[in-house]
Amino acid sequence: MAGTWGRFNIVALILGFAFLYLPIILLVIYSFNESRLVTVWAGFSTRWYVSLFSNRGLMDAAWVTARVAFISATVATVLGTMAAVALTRYTRFRGRLLFSGMVFAPLVMPEVITGLSLLLLFVAIGFERGFMTVTLAHITFSMCFVAVVVQSRLLSFDRSLEEAAMDLGATPVKAFFQVTLPVIFPAVISGWMLAFTLSLDDLVIASFTSGPGATTLPMRIYSQVRLGVTPEINAISTILVGIVTIGVIVASLVNKRRRVRQWRDEQTAAQI
Amino acid sequence: MESLGSTRRSFAPWLDPNAEPYIRFENVTKSFGDFAAVDDLSLTIYEREFFALLGASGCGKTTLLRMLAGFEKPTSGRILLDGQDLLGVPAYRRPVNMMFQSYALFPHMTVEANIAFGLKQDRMPKAEIADRVAQMLKLVRLEQFAKRKPHQLSGGQRQRVALARSLAKRPKVLLLDEPLGALDKKLREATQFELMDLQQELGLTFVVVTHDQEEAMTMADRIAIMDRGKVMQVATPAQIYEAPASRFVADFVGAINMFEGEVLEAAAGRARIRDRSGVEFSLDNGGDASAGTTAWLAVRPEKVQVTRERPDGAVNAMEGEVWDIAYLGDMTVYNIRLNDGRLVKASVLNSLRRIEDALTWHDRAWISFAPDAGIVLIR
Ligand SMILES: Nc1ncnc2c1ncn2[C@@H]1O[C@H](COP(=O)(O)OP(=O)(O)OP(=O)(O)O)[C@@H](O)[C@H]1O
Ligand SMILES: [Mg+2]
Numbered sequence: 305m306a307g308t309w310g311r312f313n314i315v316a317l318i319l320g321f322a323f324l325y326l327p328i329i330l331l332v333i334y335s336f337n338e339s340r341l342v343t344v345w346a347g348f349s350t351r352w353y354v355s356l357f358s359n360r361g362l363m364d365a366a367w368v369t370a371r372v373a374f375i376s377a378t379v380a381t382v383l384g385t386m387a388a389v390a391l392t393r394y395t396r397f398r399g400r401l402l403f404s405g406m407v408f409a410p411l412v413m414p415e416v417i418t419g420l421s422l423l424l425l426f427v428a429i430g431f432e433r434g435f436m437t438v439t440l441a442h443i444t445f446s447m448c449f450v451a452v453v454v455q456s457r458l459l460s461f462d463r464s465l466e467e468a469a470m471d472l473g474a475t476p477v478k479a480f481f482q483v484t485l486p487v488i489f490p491a492v493i494s495g496w497m498l499a500f501t502l503s504l505d506d507l508v509i510a511s512f513t514s515g516p517g518a519t520t521l522p523m524r525i526y527s528q529v530r531l532g533v534t535p536e537i538n539a540i541s542t543i544l545v546g547i548v549t550i551g552v553i554v555a556s557l558v559n560k561r562r563r564v565r566q567w568r569d570e571q572t573a574a575q576i
Numbered sequence: 577m578e579s580l581g582s583t584r585r586s587f588a589p590w591l592d593p594n595a596e597p598y599i600r601f602e603n604v605t606k607s608f609g610d611f612a613a614v615d616d617l618s619l620t621i622y623e624r625e626f627f628a629l630l631g632a633s634g635c636g637k638t639t640l641l642r643m644l645a646g647f648e649k650p651t652s653g654r655i656l657l658d659g660q661d662l663l664g665v666p667a668y669r670r671p672v673n674m675m676f677q678s679y680a681l682f683p684h685m686t687v688e689a690n691i692a693f694g695l696k697q698d699r700m701p702k703a704e705i706a707d708r709v710a711q712m713l714k715l716v717r718l719e720q721f722a723k724r725k726p727h728q729l730s731g732g733q734r735q736r737v738a739l740a741r742s743l744a745k746r747p748k749v750l751l752l753d754e755p756l757g758a759l760d761k762k763l764r765e766a767t768q769f770e771l772m773d774l775q776q777e778l779g780l781t782f783v784v785v786t787h788d789q790e791e792a793m794t795m796a797d798r799i800a801i802m803d804r805g806k807v808m809q810v811a812t813p814a815q816i817y818e819a820p821a822s823r824f825v826a827d828f829v830g831a832i833n834m835f836e837g838e839v840l841e842a843a844a845g846r847a848r849i850r851d852r853s854g855v856e857f858s859l860d861n862g863g864d865a866s867a868g869t870t871a872w873l874a875v876r877p878e879k880v881q882v883t884r885e886r887p888d889g890a891v892n893a894m895e896g897e898v899w900d901i902a903y904l905g906d907m908t909v910y911n912i913r914l915n916d917g918r919l920v921k922a923s924v925l926n927s928l929r930r931i932e933d934a935l936t937w938h939d940r941a942w943i944s945f946a947p948d949a950g951i952v953l954i955r
Contacts (some may be wrong), residue, residue, distance in 0.1 A: 350791075399881065432726070462678070462680065464678055464680040465682060465683075466675055466678050467645075467647050467667070467676075468674075468676055468680035468681075468682070468741075469682070469693070470646075470666070470667045471645055471646075471647075471667055471672075471673055471742075472668075472670045472673065472693050472694030472741070472745065473668050473694055473697035473698055473745070474668055474693075474696055474697050475668055477666075478697070482693075483682055486684045487682075487683060487684055526732050
């Protein structure tokens, strides 16, 4: 096998992976460093994890981030799914192009601009900045990502399923909830997970729209790093990496199991 | 019109001038862009009728059904059901159920749940739903597959689930789009008769789309032959076959021999046509032809006799050569090449197991037919 791969390919592969993962591996290793100095290895220890849990500032920020991510992902999923349905269903309403452009513009809009404009909006209407405003801001920018994911699923959705439901007496609303939604649900879930992670690691928009009482974890980490990297930061970052990794693994396992089951089912069908 | 009965002798509301049609298409047009999939079509269907739409692929059959079911709006014209204009009645309020050509089974539901879906929408009591579902599963012989999902079924099984699902609600009108296309011959024939029984028993109105002429002939009270969005003829199977209204219909249904010629005489009970090679044909019935015009004489292969010698007293006879023989078991089809090169088809029932001195390739032979065997067509 290795012979056919060629030396160049192997080197390229190793370099690529090193480029991607070396920084993260370093971060994980140093989070178990005994020493207070981040760059000097002084033996294995979990003391920073222990002290992390007594660091109120970081823990509060983590809690804020978790709540913001959960609420904004959920609301963004509902709104994004609705937008996707509207865009795929009503292909001929007036101003559709404008509407779809407006839904997808935030995908390419620089975050700084999104953040700044949201800040201006909140100031203009006199919203006090805090938990509410960060959540709203995250809904705004993650909604379009959900819409993209759900829309691509809806494009391959067989509309005759919905017609069949209506033919059998279901109103359009019932047809949507009893047939369309269950069928596209995996896409809705991945939209939610995408929105959740986007909110989890957003720094720029949160910095613009958050207030004193609602510092998110990325904001907290960033402000602490400016005072110098502490091993505690490494520890919490490692935990974040762990959570994301587990999420990705679980998602792909679920996916794989479904594919395997479907494959088996199709085999049984073929044998009949 | 000749008296060619329907399959059910006593059922012929279309002959009764007082009978009120149940479904009525009035000058319905459906355009996609500037292409008319259904073109100024008028059609009436009666209550309890088994009505078949027959036509080539893309002639607008599915579009017609979809308008009746409420998934497409006619571009112009109207559709009435039981005297009520259907315009503005949404699909879910029409007493019409449809079996989709693509089946459209709900992939996340079991076979059972698929069949029960429509009944649940009507809030039928649970026990009754279970009864009805069991009955439907039995009808389509899928009892042991009740708990499977659609993707665990073969194509034919899926088709039967779709059929059961559309039948479960016992709608007043059932639209079936190619309901039996994926079934093998045996099962298809059995299901055809079951469908007919069911339709009679429950007193439903069926509109069936099919590619298969035999299927349409077997099941339908009347057949509409469609071509490019228009109805060419609506009649009982026997009329369609024995008295087609045009060359298109004659050619579309079954095999036929066609001779183009000049009408010499067309009087009551007598017609003469001289065909292009100069042969004169005498017929009992001139149809709508008038003397001096061009018309087509059409004869079905089974009404053509093949003999070695010119039969005594034969009025319509031509000589040729046996060009091709297709042995089909119950009958044999001969292609006879006339002296001017045209081919004539004749099918002969094999009522004896062995025929002495049977015709074979390149034998000289005569074809002939009786004066009442042919039809004169002017279109
Ligand atoms: N939504 C649509 N947009 C544009 N053209 C359409 C649409 N639906 C149908 N057509 C066209 O209308 C014509 C009739 O289609 P229809 O599906 O009614 O044919 P059909 O008689 O059911 O054919 P088949 O026997 O192959 O199912 C076809 O030429 C098809 O391409
Ligand atoms: Mg069709």
